[in-house]
Amino acid sequence: MAHIRGVESAFEIIAEPSRRAILTLLVSSEQSVGEIERQLRMPQPTVSKHLRVLRDAGFVEATVDAQRRLYRLRPEPLREVDAWLDQFRRFWSAHVDALERHLDRMDDAEEPKPLKRKPRKKK
Amino acid sequence: MAHIRGVESAFEIIAEPSRRAILTLLVSSEQSVGEIERQLRMPQPTVSKHLRVLRDAGFVEATVDAQRRLYRLRPEPLREVDAWLDQFRRFWSAHVDALERHLDRMDDAEEPKPLKRKPRKKK
DNA sequence: TCTTTGTATGCCTTGACGAGTATATGTCTG
């Protein structure tokens, strides 16, 4: 009987660099375990185990192609992360606006060029 | 002697539910440690330790107000997460488009738009 | 000064997780 595996949040899943790498690989197209193994240069059991975690968490799904399993992305869990980030976007834009106003005031005052600075548009 | 503590990626930082809760609290406005402690109902050392991690990772910054420390958000690390998510947004919209086409077909026979299908794989 | 309040840190234990290795399961080909 399967344990009630630790309802891990999407955040814990993508905390693992290898798993993020796998997800990034799958953005372009579906891949077999062997292809992932070769591109990421990690041992096959490691890949399989990470894929297991990703599958259980709904990040990927697999179809059987003879002896191969083709894994592809599923959007929902990453959307969940995106949704959480959403509450900070208001804050970001406010922060950026304040920074821009601040820099604008500095520009009006003087013309220093200490560092490379992204070109920004005036309001 | 303190090692150079693990340059943990932003993903590992927000993997912790308590830390996400703290960040969410700080969206509205800056808060003192005690306020966070009371709102999240967690022991003060726990709060302080999480804030330490968040501060080291650049998620928050603090200013001293007598005995209190007022913590506030910093945008950069979460932006980094957002940037990583960006590569999946293309995939998401493609996915939604596919779903919409599917639903269009099911609804009623409308004019078929030029569908761009992935080449069908032969078994 | 002593006491209270607010926050940080050090130590210890526990539990979770990833890597590595070996092996099991399953499928194709000759």
Next chain:
DNA sequence: CAGACATATACTCGTCAAGGCATACAAAGA
């Protein structure tokens, strides 16, 4: 059928981080 190939799982081990607790530190107030 045997054997190669592809993937999954079981087991062990080491590491690392979070929680609990006590305590240290610092500023305020009596």
